[in-house]
Amino acid sequence: MSELSVPGYEIKGVLGQGGFGVVYLALQSTVGREVALKVDNRVLLSDRDRRRFLREVTAAGALSGHPHVVPVYDAGLLPDGRPYMVLELCPGGSLSGRMLSPDEARDVGVRIADALAAAHAQGVLHRDVKPGNILLNRYGQVALSDFGLATMPASGPEASVTRESLTPSYAPPEAFELAEPSPAGDVYALAATVYALLSGRPPRFPESGVPNLAMILALHRLPIPEIPGVPPELTAVLRQALATDPRERIPSAAALRDALAAVPLGPSSGRPAGPQRPEAGHHGGPLSSPSVPFTPSVPTPMSRPGSPQAPGPQQAPVMRQPTDAPPGGQPDTRPSAPHGLNKALVAVIAALSLVIAVGAGVIVYTQVIQQPETRRQAEPGSTATTEKATSEAAKVFTGLDTYTQNCPAAKVRGAGAACVRESECWGGLVIITGDTKARRLGCEETHSWETFAVAPIPKDSDTYVQQDLAKHPKVKRVCSRTVLLASRVGTARNIAALRWQADVMPPSQAQFEDGVRFYRCIGSVIGQEPRRSFFR
Structure with missing residues (x-):
């Protein structure tokens, strides 16, 4: 020294x-x-x-x-x-090894998601979000650190990382297939981090580590279990953000922030946070006494357009380490969540490893065989929409002014899809146990999503549950990126195709029960919250 x-x-x-x-x-x-x-x-x-x-x-x-x-x-x-x-200097140490109550963990998730949303808006991907890289500054606020694996828009070939650089229990599954990094990877890693703060360990992975790549890939296909004492609404948000397929995840860090902020928790909800196990100080050095538990205050939603608003002060509360904590803190004695690596789990992992090759065949069928058919159906030169279809669409889309002529979605055979004459823009989606809600915004306001098509819910998938409806083959064709790209107008066509993402927005449960039977296809540009329309 x-x-x-x-x-x-x-x-x-x-x-x-x-x-x-x-x-x-x-x-x-x-x-x-x-x-x-x-x-x-x-x-x-x-x-x-x-x-x-x-x-x-x-x-x-x-x-x-x-x-x-x-x-x-x-x-x-x-x-x-x-x-x-x-x-x-962050004297509070990191969150590595700590366990928090549901409202505390949610509070951390909202703040770090907002930091990631700001990073993504500037084209920066963190790619190493985990409890050890979330620090507590001198004022008790959480802050994201260590951008050593971050990528920038001009990173070029250096954007790639080796598998050895990743933290398996927090890195997204696609990273181990050396896929192109995307904001969806940071969404996954933050959800895994919040899950670990609630349960004491990251989802799917055992405490003892993982020996090889085959087991890592198999573990990523396991379901996400509930956490004792954690409200199912919070687990549902994390479960969606932890989807193995990045296309099925909460679509952005901003949307994850909004979804977490909308979970109805109070300062006393769930189990209390008992004595914790802080392990690391600033960037890995032990700074905090193990006897001092981490105790954030009541979470406050971020004050930005499109975010769900909840009662509470606009000033972000400070997370403080109490000075009256009893000395000699004991290890946490609460029972751990029942997802350790037991013999039955080993058997499941072995079986999953054997079917990876079969899964590859399914991917080939989906990507090579099905997608060309989707493209043929969505091409502007395919079958024209009839007057009868237009009349039936008017009955389905009650309250909407729709059209089918020169509408790319209407070219998808048998879907009954249409385009909307009036632009529809939305804040982040909030999906809790399948029930989808979004705040309608003017397109001149900062927004996350815009409608590019509407279509009736298929009769053999009569549901409002977003995760189920989005898997239906007909819905996937209508809300595909192919249709989205064909629906763009004006300067939106100059934005690179890889930056666009599409999703499905069903009616809410209340709307569905009132008889609404159509869904919306919504699109956005990754890392951008515009103040204009892209499809009108």
Whole structure:
């Protein structure tokens, strides 16, 4: 430690260390403040290494103004080629090893989801969200740290990471197939993090670790169990965000933030948070006494357009560590959730591993055989819509002014789909146990989604449950990205196809019970909340 010298900083001690570096407590001489000085063990010899370091600094620096992102104050290279970063000191340590009550965990999820939404809006993907990378600053606020695996729009080939760089129990399943990183991966990782804060371990994975890739892929196909003492509405939101197929997840970090904020919890809901097991200090160093439990205050929804509003102050409450906690905290004695790796689970994993090859055949059939048919049905040059279909559509879409001529969705054979004459824009979807709700917004306001088609619910899938309806083959064809892309107008056609995503919005349970029998196809641009219409 005495050999380390960084101009402008006085090294005062070691906060923690890990496989890739050491974090020091330092005094920034010019302003007289204590900071965390993170020094990487790896010397930046190649251009690729220097670009990786620059990517981390740029990603974190671009978000330093967000209240739930750890600010970056400075960065540079030591004389021996090792990079360093100067960060805000977070003396509360990380959330690694802690267990929270439902309202506390939900509160953390809302804040970090808002940080991720801000990151995604700037084209930054974190890709390593986990409890150990969520820190508590000196004011008790949670903040996201460690953008070492982050990707930027111009990352190029360096955007890829090896499987060894990932944390298996928090990384999304598609990452282990080396798929292109997307915001859906951060959504999965944050949901896994909130689940771990509630249950003591991440979903699907055992405490003892996972030995090989085949078992990791098999574990990702297991169902998400309920957590004793946690309201099912909260688990339902997490379960949707943890879908194995990224297309079936909550579509964005902003939508996850809104869905978590809408879960009806109070400060005393669920089980209390007993003594916890804080393990890591700032960036891995133990700073907090194990006898002090983490006790956030009542959560407050984020104040932004499209977010569900709940009673409470607009000022985000501070999460404080109580000073009157009894000394000598004991390990948590609550029974763990019944999803350990027992013999029956090993048998299930073995069976799932055997059918991976069969699953590959299903993927080939779906992607290679079914999709061309979908494209043929959605192409503008296919069968024209008849006057009879138009008349029947008017009866189905009560209260909507629809049209079928020059409507790409209407070309999907047998679906009875149409387009809406008046633009419809929406805030984030909130889906709780299948019941879908969204706030209608003017398209000139900041919004998350816009309707690009409507269609009657198929008779053999007469349900309002979003997850079930979205799997119906006819619904999938109407609400496909192919139809979405064909429905764009004006400058929207210039936005890259890969940035668009589509989803299904059924009627709410109350609307369904009142006789509404049509669903909407909605689309959005990943990482963007526009103030205009893309389809009218």
